[in-house]
Every structure is written in structure tokens, then in C-alpha cells.
Amino acid sequence: MSLTRSLARSLRSSSSAASRSTLAFSASRSLVGRSFPRSLAITRLGSSPAANSGVAARAYSSSESPDKKKKGEKETMKFPPFLFTPEHEWVALEDATISVIGISKYAAMALGDVVYVELPAVGAQVVAGDVIGAVESVKSASDIYTPVSGVVLEVNEALEKNPGLVNKDCYGEGWICRIGFKDPTELEELMNHERYRSYIATGE
């Protein structure tokens, strides 16, 4: 069971402060201040598909568009900015080897108030499709899946104290983790923003 695996993994790897500090990607940090979508399968929370897609469409037509630069984010991203999974995670590449993962606005809204984020262990080896954590909101625990394979380089520790960042800024301060990334073909099946919008509107 995926949760179990992720638990075992997080218990196994002692995420020491030392291992974490070796991964200071300070140069790129400001650029990817984006959140990580949690990949939970929360496609339609609680109301009709039509009503939901309306919500989603509104979410995206607002100024919350993930690709929009925030003040202070001056660096430019050189790769396709945000790609989405069917489970509503997003992945953005900081460079050819580092990916950032978060959960989409749609997922964050469908989940409701996030009260806890279970983060992966730094140093964990993950394979695309693995459960790397979970988000808890309104009594539901929803798994997060990684769209890419690699090593967990860093996790967003701010979520430990402030899980609500996932709701507030899922493409920014609510990012989940950075994963060292090797195989660009893994990105081929992911959706760009436009396709993802259509996916949440139609389910296809």
C-alpha cells in the first residue's frame, strides 16, 4: 500500500539537518517559490461535475494563473513552466535536473482547508507514480504522487508550521518538494496548463 511504503521510507531515512543543508539551492530558490500540487484523486468533491468545473474554471481565469510571475520573481524559467498530472499535482523544472512539485489550485480548492501535509523524507529515492506524501483536509487524507523519478532533494518545511500555504499559494509558497530529476521522457505524458484546464472541465 502506497501510504505504508511512504511511511516506511520516511521512517527509514533519518532526515538529518545535515543532509538537508547540503542541498542549498539558494540561487534558484526565489524562482521556484511555487507550490506543489498534491496528487490526490479529488476529482469532484461534493457537487455535480458541472458545478465543479465552474469552480475550476473560475479559479484559473483569475489572477491565480500558475504561470504568472509574482513580484520579486525576476528570474525567468527556461523550461515549460507548469505541467500537470491527472491526479492534480503540478511539476515545474528549475533546471534540467531539478523539479519542483506541488498540488494544483483545483485540488487545493476541492480539498478544502489543509491542516497537515505529510512530506517525503529528504534523500528518499522515488519512482514516478509513487506516493510521496499526503495532504489532510476536512478529515480526508489524500495521497500525493510524484510525476518524476529521482531523489527528494528538499521539502517545504514551512508547511510543517503552516499547512494552509497550500490553500493560499499552491503555485508559490505552498510547494511540496524538490526532486532531482533525470528522465525528461517522464514529462511527456503530463498536461500543459491548457490541457489541464480542459481536463478539469470535462474529465478527459
Next chain:
Amino acid sequence: MAGSCLYLFRRGIPADVKWTAAKRLLTTAAGRKYNLSVFISNSKSPHFNLSFEDYLFQKYPPSSSPSSIPAKYLLLYTNTPCVIIGRNQNPHRETAVAALRTHGIPLVRRKSGGGAVFHDLGNVNYCVMMPNGDFDRDEHALAICDAVARIGGKGEEGGGVRLEVNERHDIVDCDGKKVSGSAYKLQRGKAYHHGTMLLNSKLHILSEVLHSSSEYTSLQQVEGAGVQSVKSPVANVGVESEAFVEAVVKLFRERYTDGGDGSFSVRFLDEKSLLPDEQDEVLKRVDELQSWKWTFGSTPKFTHKFLLEKDGPPALTFAVKEGTILAVDSTLPESEVVADEMVGKMYRAEEIEEFVPSGYWRDRIRNSI
């Protein structure tokens, strides 16, 4: 009535029965039909039943093609007295660990979210597994209300007990008292909603084990991330378990299947009736659920403070992550507690009591961690 199923909710929205009527108009899967498999457990073991539930969820087929008829599973079970905490809770904060040990009541961490609940033989648990696209926090709670409405109960003549779903997705009685609490688990392609149903539970034990006011608990503070339970006034519905189970199964069949024999099955099960491969899968999960590593060791990072007097400064503070002691802050002499030796040890009494020469502190630690 004193007891309380407690549930964990960040926002404490008061029960408002008007909500139910509104939700009925909004719920998703109205009219959708499924192949319904019903599982009724005759086991009363919380570890077995929760493990079987977890195994069943793994086995549940995720949504296939939109044209095929999706599956829905309904599992019903009753447990001997136990306390079940949510996936991301701290047992030291949400339960009276010492009282549980005194009463011999097992503590189990489940995989779904939410708060701590008490189960006993007067409580029936239901679990509905569905494609994740049909997930809805109220749909099946409303179905349970409708099923109960058909049974007589609480001395009322003829008509059943009227229950409602409130804004926190809990089922409440006509006084707004909680009779059932829910939690959910979502994975790729599938989801489950499980809940308790207080029919004839011993509510006074419930309140004692979930929130004890013993001298030890008032001399402790737990701080840290994780989900905190929300206490709610609770009540029993007052119907018999068999009548409840029968009514729920009947309603689910009527509402969620086409009524044909091919779309409905019922299986009774217990420890002895599992197939060999099921047995392996379930036993593996029983071991995990019973392990200290899962129950205590997967608690979100926290600090546990022990005071000498109520509202006084902490005499001994443990910082704990992933079940391991990261730091100990002690104002006590080494003749009582050898704090430095504990760092890096597992946060459990048998691991650290050798570093506690003081009988008083050894006693407190044994009772509390």
C-alpha cells in the same frame, strides 16, 4: 449526555440541520448505479477489521472506462472497545494514554484523516469505497440517515429516528448531538468514506478515554503539528446493530444498484474465512497496525512537556520526530533524570526508563509515553 466521539475539525461550525436539505439537492452521484459488493465482518477485532478495510481498499478496482458499471463496496463491522486516532494525530495529545493502558483498551492509528473516536460493541462502523470521481463527503452520510429513518428506535412509535447531516459532515440527531463521525481516504482513482454509528455505546467510557482529566494529563503539555480533535456532544441512536446493518444494506441496494442479482453480492467474513492470499495480506497489515512504529512512531513532530505543578514551568521537555528523541531539556538533577543519555533513543518508556533513577519520574514516563 456526557460522552463524546470526538472528531477533529479545524473549523468548528455548529450543527445546522438545514444543511441536509441543501446537500440533498447538490450531491453528485444521484441516480448513478453500481455493482455493489457488501462485506459484513463477524470479527470484533479492531486490528483485523481495520486491516481488512485497508486490504479491501487496495483491492478495490479504480475507475475503469466511463461506459462500464463502476463498483461500490460497503463494509460493515463492529469492534470491541478501542480508540482510533486519525492518520496525522498525536496520541499523547488526543487520548488519555494512561487511562487506555489502565482499561486495557487498544489504541489504533487509522489511515484516514480526522480525529479520535471511541468504538465499542454498541457502535457499528460503515465504510463505502467508490471511484474517486464520485467522492462526496455527504452522499453516503445522507444514505445512512435515510436507512435509519426506516427503523424504529428510541421508543418512538413506528417512524424511525430522524437524523441529519451537519455542515461538518457529521450525522447528528434532532438535538444536534453527534451520533456518527466520518473520515475519508483518497487515492488515485478511488476513495473511501468511513464512519462510526453510535447505536448503544457506553458514552461515559468514551469521554474518559478520549479526554481524561487525571492528575497526570493536567501536568503535561503537547505541542506540535498534526491534527487536533474537535470535541462534540454525542448521543446514541438506540437501535439494534442487526436492524441498522439490515436497513443500510437494503437501502444501498435500492439506491445504488439496478436491483438485479448480478449487481449485488453479500459476503460475511472473519479471521477464519479468508482465502489464503487474503489472509497473508490482512495479517501483514495487522502487524503494521499493531506496531509501535506506526501507532506512536509516525506521530508528526512534537514536543512533550512534563510539569511539576499545574501551569508551572516544564521540568522535563522532549522534542520528538519520527518516534526518535531529538532533544531533551531538563531542569532535574541527574540523580532523577539523565537527560543527555536519552537523545537519539526511541520515545518509548522501555527505551528510556533506564536513564530515570527517580521512581516518581519513571512512573510518570511509563504512564504517559
